[in-house]
Amino acid sequence: MKTRRRAPSRSKASGLMTFLRVARFGAVTALAFGLASCAIAPSSSGRYPSKSDARPHAGVATAHRLPIHGVDISKWQGKVDWAALRQAGTQFAFIKATEGGDHVDNRFLENWYAARSAGVPRGAYHFVYWCRPAHEQAAWFKKNVPQDPDALPPVLDVEWNGESVNCPRKVPRAQALAMIDQMLKEMEAHTGKRPIIYTDITFHQEILEGEFNDYPYWIRSTAAEPHHRYNNRRWTFWQFTTTGRVPGVSGDIDRNAFYGTENQWRMFVQSKCDPRDHARLEPLGVCRDVDPVQTASVGE
Structure with a gap:
């Protein structure tokens, strides 16, 4: 047998509405405080709470305070x-595409x-293979990497x-520099974007110091801030851990x-080049125009 629910009395209904208003206010207030605390969080643990490091190093702690983080990926990540x-x-x-003149990462596409x-x-x-001619490596990259106008610049x-x-x-x-120069030019012609140079401490010291200063650099330094390891090298991206x-x-x-602000x-995403170089390189056709409504000054 079904029973009929009785409507609450006026006093009970009034009390219920008051309770709901108070509960709703408390929830909104808690949410506001929560969002505010996230907005002012000074470290990457606040920005990226689900990211971590299996072997963190105190020497690269400043990287965690930078606002823009990313990864590099190859088949080894499965x-x-x-x-x-x-x-x-x-x-x-950044996704591995090619190596040398005959290898494609089998998970690239x-x-x-x-x-x-x-x-x-x-x-x-x-990834450059030093026993293969530069023109063959450039041709292999162009054969296997799609021309996507929305992609980030390619990386050598x-x-x-x-x-x-x-x-x-x-x-x-001299041979290494000539090979790099040829591949950079070929990759730029293929993608329409000035490539990024990725390198490590040893190769930079022996080959790249003082060279290719019109290109953005992505440098590896997993135990110290870049300026302690790279002499006179401005960087755009910093690989700060491999773990x-x-x-x-x-x-x-x-x-x-990434070095800068949001x-x-x-x-960078709009122009496909380092914002610090935009005014100088845009007239040369290297950088794309940026939307002044969506972006402010370079220093912001």
Whole structure:
């Protein structure tokens, strides 16, 4: 047998409405305080609470305070959950595409298109093989990397590969510089964007110091701030750990930081070049125009 619910008395209804108003106010207040605390959080633990490092180093603590963080990805990360990676606060990714003149990362296209679908700005990188002519490596990159006007600039990864079975040797400085110059020009012609140079401490000291200053640099320094390891080198990206942990990826992953503010990052994504170089390089056709409504001054 069904019973009929009685309507609450006027006094009880009034008390109930008061309770609901108080509860709603308390919830809104708590939410406001929560959002405010997130907005002023001074470290990356506030910005990216789900990211971490298996072996954190005190020497790179300043990287965690920079507002724009990303990763670099290759087949060694296995299957990537790009939606989870984006949700964790990842704002860019550099994805391995090619190596030498005959190797393509077997997850490149999978990662390339999945990153775009997840809304993660991404660029492709080529790992230089010093025993292969530069023009062959450039042609291989152009054959395997799509021409995507919305992609980040491509990356030329230059470092010695002493652990290589087939080509562990170094080449003379003049030869290395000539190879780099040719590949940078070919990659720019293919993508329409000035490439980024990725390098490590040893290769920079032996080959790159004082060279290619019109190009943005992505440098590796996992135990100290860049200025302690790189003489007179302005950088745009900093790889500060190789033992990062990020949702969407199993095991270690390289974590990276962009040098500037959120506004400078918007300018970089729009113009495809370092905002500090925009005024000088834009007339040369290197940098794209930026939307003045969406971006403020370079220093902001």
